[in-house]
Amino acid sequence: MATLEVEGLCKSYRTPNGQDMPVLKDVSFTAADGEFVAIVGPSGCGKTTFLRVLDGLAGADGGSIALDGRPIAGPGPDRGFVFQSDSLLPWRTVADNIGFGLELQRRDRATARRMVSDLVRLVGLEGFERYYPHQLSGGMRQRVNLARALAIDPGVLLMDEPFAALDAQTRELMQAELLRIWAEAHKTVVFITHQIDEAVYLADRVVVFSARPSVVKATITVDIPRPRPLSAKRQPAMLSRVDEIWRLIEEEVRR
Ligand SMILES: Nc1ncnc2c1ncn2[C@@H]1O[C@H](COP(=O)(O)OP(=O)(O)OP(=O)(O)O)[C@@H](O)[C@H]1O
Numbered sequence: 565m566a567t568l569e570v571e572g573l574c575k576s577y578r579t580p581n582g583q584d585m586p587v588l589k590d591v592s593f594t595a596a597d598g599e600f601v602a603i604v605g606p607s608g609c610g611k612t613t614f615l616r617v618l619d620g621l622a623g624a625d626g627g628s629i630a631l632d633g634r635p636i637a638g639p640g641p642d643r644g645f646v647f648q649s650d651s652l653l654p655w656r657t658v659a660d661n662i663g664f665g666l667e668l669q670r671r672d673r674a675t676a677r678r679m680v681s682d683l684v685r686l687v688g689l690e691g692f693e694r695y696y697p698h699q700l701s702g703g704m705r706q707r708v709n710l711a712r713a714l715a716i717d718p719g720v721l722l723m724d725e726p727f728a729a730l731d732a733q734t735r736e737l738m739q740a741e742l743l744r745i746w747a748e749a750h751k752t753v754v755f756i757t758h759q760i761d762e763a764v765y766l767a768d769r770v771v772v773f774s775a776r777p778s779v780v781k782a783t784i785t786v787d788i789p790r791p792r793p794l795s796a797k798r799q800p801a802m803l804s805r806v807d808e809i810w811r812l813i814e815e816e817v818r819r
């Protein structure tokens with residue numbers, strides 16, 4: 565189980581000239597167990613900051629975060645983070661990158677090896693276990709990143725524009741792959757993206773952040789049935805959600 569509840573979160577940064585700059589003003593947010601929630605909003609509005617606070621990498625100035633009713637204060641194995649740029653260790657193979665978190669947890673070798681081989685299969689990298697990151701394509705590296713975040717079996721996956729650096733075709737393929745993996749692994753996902761069609765295609769709900777300092781401007785439910793083939797992106801129901809969200813963000817950018 566992994567239900568995330570965020571209440572009245574605020575956070576400011578200190579600017580180089582010593583002033584407080586509010587980034588998150590009053591963000592309230594929930595992601596139900598197994599739900600896929602996407603976050604979109606104008607550039608610089610505080611999306612990455614929000615995810616870093618959820619992960620415990622940054623502290624909040626006020627408000628609360630709870631996972632299954634337990635307050636969250638710092639990082640923990642109940643949340644896995646997937647960054648935009650891959651953060652793989654170049655001197656480790658695919659298998660050893662995926663197993664890194666398990667080593668830190670001091671799992672016994674046989675268990676770790678079995679878990680890694682399950683994850684390699686889940687993300688579709690069979691045959692590449694002994695490759696090094698520089699021998700992989702961008703899409704493959706993001707598969708390794710995802711497997712590495714899944715290895716510690718977190719209830720919640722926090723993803724910050726994980727496909728932003730990929731070409732359009734690979735990106736579409738990875739979107740479909742992510743939905744397959746999500747359905748199989750049963751995770752609660754919070755997914756940040758700039759691409760509105762990506763948000764609508766992937767998510768159960770799309771949360772729109774306002775311009776900085778951020779509040780939740782709107783939440784759009786995407787009640788399009790699953791499984792969603794890539795062709796679902798061209799359905800009128802999907803396109804009208806995309807339009808609606810575009811308009812909301814445009815308003816914020818103009819403000
Ligand atoms: N460590 C930091 N110290 C000071 N200011 C910061 C820090 N991190 C982020 N900021 C500021 O907070 C604001 C929000 O940044 P953040 O990266 O959260 O936005 P974002 O919505 O993820 O943007 P983008 O869509 O471009 O990725 C920006 O104005 C940024 O300059």
Ligand SMILES: [Mg+2]
Nearest residue numbers: 611612613724
């Ligand atoms: Mg960001």
